[in-house]
Amino acid sequence: MDDARITALALRARDGDRAAAGEFVAATQAQVVRLLAHLADPSVAEELAQECYERALGSLRRYRGDAPARSWLLAIARRVAADHLRRRARRPVAPAEPAEDDRPLGRAPQSDPAESAAVRDALAALDADRREAFVLTQVIGLSYEDAAAVCRCPVGTIRSRVARARADLVDALGEPSAQRRSG
Amino acid sequence: MTSSSACDACREAMSAALDGEADAGEHARIEAHLAGCADCRAWQHDAAAITRRARTGAVTPSPDLVDRVVGAAPGPRVRWRGVAARAGLAAVGLAQAVLGAVSLLGAATHAHHAVDPLEVLGAGMAHATHESAAWNLALGVAFLAGALWTRHLAGLLPVLGAFIAVLAVLSGLDLVAGRVEPGRVVSHLVVVAGFLLGLAVVRTVPRPGAGPTPGARRRLPSFGGGPRPETPERPATTAPTPWERESDVA
Numbered sequence: 354m355d356d357a358r359i360t361a362l363a364l365r366a367r368d369g370d371r372a373a374a375g376e377f378v379a380a381t382q383a384q385v386v387r388l389l390a391h392l393a394d395p396s397v398a399e400e401l402a403q404e405c406y407e408r409a410l411g412s413l414r415r416y417r418g419d420a421p422a423r424s425w426l427l428a429i430a431r432r433v434a435a436d437h438l439r440r441r442a443r444r445p446v447a448p449a450e451p452a453e454d455d456r457p458l459g460r461a462p463q464s465d466p467a468e469s470a471a472v473r474d475a476l477a478a479l480d481a482d483r484r485e486a487f488v489l490t491q492v493i494g495l496s497y498e499d500a501a502a503v504c505r506c507p508v509g510t511i512r513s514r515v516a517r518a519r520a521d522l523v524d525a526l527g528e529p530s531a532q533r534r535s536g
Numbered sequence: 537m538t539s540s541s542a543c544d545a546c547r548e549a550m551s552a553a554l555d556g557e558a559d560a561g562e563h564a565r566i567e568a569h570l571a572g573c574a575d576c577r578a579w580q581h582d583a584a585a586i587t588r589r590a591r592t593g594a595v596t597p598s599p600d601l602v603d604r605v606v607g608a609a610p611g612p613r614v615r616w617r618g619v620a621a622r623a624g625l626a627a628v629g630l631a632q633a634v635l636g637a638v639s640l641l642g643a644a645t646h647a648h649h650a651v652d653p654l655e656v657l658g659a660g661m662a663h664a665t666h667e668s669a670a671w672n673l674a675l676g677v678a679f680l681a682g683a684l685w686t687r688h689l690a691g692l693l694p695v696l697g698a699f700i701a702v703l704a705v706l707s708g709l710d711l712v713a714g715r716v717e718p719g720r721v722v723s724h725l726v727v728v729a730g731f732l733l734g735l736a737v738v739r740t741v742p743r744p745g746a747g748p749t750p751g752a753r754r755r756l757p758s759f760g761g762g763p764r765p766e767t768p769e770r771p772a773t774t775a776p777t778p779w780e781r782e783s784d785v786a
């Protein structure tokens with residue numbers, strides 16, 4: 354679904370159209386959950402996504418439609434992730450890591466689970482800013498401009514963070530050809 | 537020659553090119569650099585492969601949140617009730633303002649003819665009537681304003697509640713003692729109606745956390761409007777939303 358349609362749904366939801374609110378959530382939830390899984394923690398991504406939508410629908414009244422609703426929503430998701438990490442840092446409890454690869458993956462994956470786990474681990478090991486830029490542009494598929502809007506930073510910052518994330522991933526996941534042959 | 541700043545610049549440009557975010561000049565510079573740098577050629581190949589893997593590999597299951605999330609949001613029914621309560625409050629406000637204005641006019645014309653028979657606490661009867669008429673008019677205006685700007689309505693309700701409670705007790709005593717006509721007491725019911733409608737409006741209006749509360753200030757520019765200044769690298773802040781604070785979240 355394209356950004357214009359998502360924005361139109363958000364505006365109708367703001368004006369009290371409940372069906373549009375449902376469609377808005379349905380159209381964006383996969384990306385919101387995915388972003389939160391990468392920025393915060395896969396085991397609580399669903400819970401955080403719910404929190405994100407509660408905040409978003411609660412503040413929809415002041416959404417004017419001058420930015421794409423998807424970027425607006427993802428910016429809220431990003432803050433939900435940041436708040437979650439801050440809360441967790443304040444009272445550190447040993448998080449019960451669910452055996453994620455044992456869980457049924459629903460309708461999602463067509464890819465090899467081991468492969469996707471390797472990619473996920475490599476992404477999780479990235480520096481937080483680089484991971485955020487990379488996930489927004491590659492996994493979520495935002496343009497640099499939209500990612501900059503979500504992060505409230507210059508486009509050039511996104512560009513250099515994505516490049517550094519790529520370099521880190523080449524080092525972490527790269528095939529043998531990635532190793533510098535000429536030292 | 538590896539990892540020189542030329543290589544770094546080329547790799548950043550290649551990264552942008554992989555995302556369709558490089559311009560023609562950059563493509564030309566990439567080609568020029570790759571012609572003489574085997575390492576960057578290898579990097580380009582690996583970066584493209586890893587990008588593909590990341591785009592398709594990092595899939596997470598997607599739950600269905602629609603019912604949980606939209607079920608919790610106030611629906612059109614609640615909204616409709618809110619609109620009805622506001623309209624009612626506006627009507628009551630108008631009625632109250634008219635009552636106040638009429639008694640103000642009555643008091644004004646009366647004062648010309650009658651000599652004050654009573655003087656209580658330094659105010660003649662005429663002045664006491666002026667005071668009560670002004671108060672009734674002010675209540676009407678407050679109801680109208682509350683129907684328009686619902687955010688300020690909640691602050692009015694404790695005042696009204698106290699007024700109604702005291703007035704109810706006094707009216708009861710005065711009725712028993714025959715100090716007041718029933719018709720006058722009935723006109724107080726307009727204030728009671730305004731109070732109840734005000735309560736109804738406050739209950740249907742979204743929580744105050746959902747919008748800018750008085751005194752809250754927008755902290756950051758909204759995105760999307762106008763060109764973004766290309767300031768030097770600024771760390772991504774995790775500052776709260778414009779207007780939002782942690783207490784926004786239930």
Ligand SMILES: [Zn+2]
Nearest residue numbers: 542543573576
């Ligand atoms: Zn090079």
